[in-house]
Amino acid sequence: MDNDFMPDCPIPFAGSQVDFAELHRSEAKLAELQAESRASTILLHKGQVASDGPQLLRAAPAQVAALPLYDPGLIFLGFEGDGDPVFAASLRDDSLLPPDALIDLRLQGHRLAADALALAGRARSIFDWHRTHPFCAQCGQATVSSEGGAKRVCGACETEHFPRVNPVVIFLIEHEDSVLLGRGHGWPPGFYSALAGFVSPGETIEEAASREGLEEVGAVLSGHRYLFCQPWPFPSQLMIGLVSQARDKRVTIDKKELEDARWFSRADVSAVFSKTGEAFMRPPRTTIAHQLLKAWLGSASG
Ligand SMILES: [Zn+2]
CATH class of the missing domain: 3.90.79.10 (Nucleoside Triphosphate Pyrophosphohydrolase)
Structure with a gap:
């Protein structure tokens, strides 16, 4: 009986094939990954995501890192495919994007392929968490992003904060x-x-x-x-x-x-x-x- 309840597969916003790469997040490693020719960056702006048809619009990390970005700059989402590094950035200026590239995930997410929707959703959540956690909940001092956006660390009391x-x-x-x-x-x-x-x-x-x-x-x-x-x-x-x-x-x-x-x-x-x-x-x-x-x-x- 219970087996009769089956969702469409995959569940929208789930099923990302990206390996979060917990062990590859040192500053040196991230710099190395950003420089790889196979590395790419997906682009967001105020919670919306830049798409290219059913896929996400991509740009080279070095090119994106030079643009005005919202905190914390490039975040590392992990490895996809055969180990291709994928980053995300939240652009301050959406005029750099092709017209109509930005889509609202809640209203237009169905236009994206399942894996693109999952990746975009994860990036959106992580950026929103960074945006709303600039200060330490323990002591009130400023926090900074660490390990490619996987956590924030308080500059005063060193408490680590993780996305909720x-x-x-x-x-x-x-x-x-x-x-x-x-x-x-x-x-x-x-x-x-x-x-x-x-x-x-x-x-x-x-x-x-x-x-x-x-x-x-x-x-x-x-x-x-x-x-x-x-x-x-x-x-x-x-x-x-x-x-x-x-x-x-x-x-x-x-x-x-x-x-x-x-x-x-x-x-x-x-x-x-x-x-x-x-x-x-x-x-x-x-x-x-x-x-x-x-x-x-x-x-x-x-
Ligand atoms: Zn603190």
């Missing part, structure tokens, strides 16, 4: 072959998706889903089943996908959190995905909510 990933549960609520989906305030008309919430300190994944379900829609949940998860680089979540069983179909909406929540039958969801019905607008293909609904549709009833 925040766990979020995202869950389809199921009862009698229907799913409960919600919509937030200000979402596009007709758009419904799986409920989600951050895991709080001291909670398991299951406890977080039960709490969120009770808070947001008054649902008493049990029988949580983990399906798959997704890195979500806006800015840095790990979306943990579940299907959870509701005791009944009663719904009490927390209007501060949600504008609406509604049960949809398997036939409703199936029609939406086959584009023969319009019970709701489905979440974009790059989201785990889309993949969860698709996996649920592909699973056996009950």
Whole structure:
């Protein structure tokens, strides 16, 4: 039964083939790698990524390093293919890029090949972390990037800081072959998706889903089943996908959190995905909510 739940492979933003190269991050080694003829740099600007069709636009590291860049300059993403070094840079001036090269990963990420999307997402998360962590959380003094952007180190107390990933549960609520989906305030008309919430300190994944379900829609949940998860680089979540069983179909909406929540039958969801019905607008293909609904549709009833 559980094997019936299979996502599209790979999960959008996951499946990067790049080796993070933990052991090759000394200053000397990074300088050597930047000078390699096979080395390349992917280019970002304010969270957007420069693309060249389904692939990412690339430039030579030496050429990019001479441009005005946001902190921390070039970051080393790792080795791809046969050991080709790949770096990333966040440009201060996007006028250097071809017109329309920059894409918004959240809205246009589906245009990229799977491995390009995964690499771009990782770079976006890492740059966002650097941008928001210029100071030490221990003593308040300035931090500097180290090991090609893999961490930041405080110049005063020498505390090391590493990029964070925040766990979020995202869950389809199921009862009698229907799913409960919600919509937030200000979402596009007709758009419904799986409920989600951050895991709080001291909670398991299951406890977080039960709490969120009770808070947001008054649902008493049990029988949580983990399906798959997704890195979500806006800015840095790990979306943990579940299907959870509701005791009944009663719904009490927390209007501060949600504008609406509604049960949809398997036939409703199936029609939406086959584009023969319009019970709701489905979440974009790059989201785990889309993949969860698709996996649920592909699973056996009950
Ligand atoms: Zn410090």
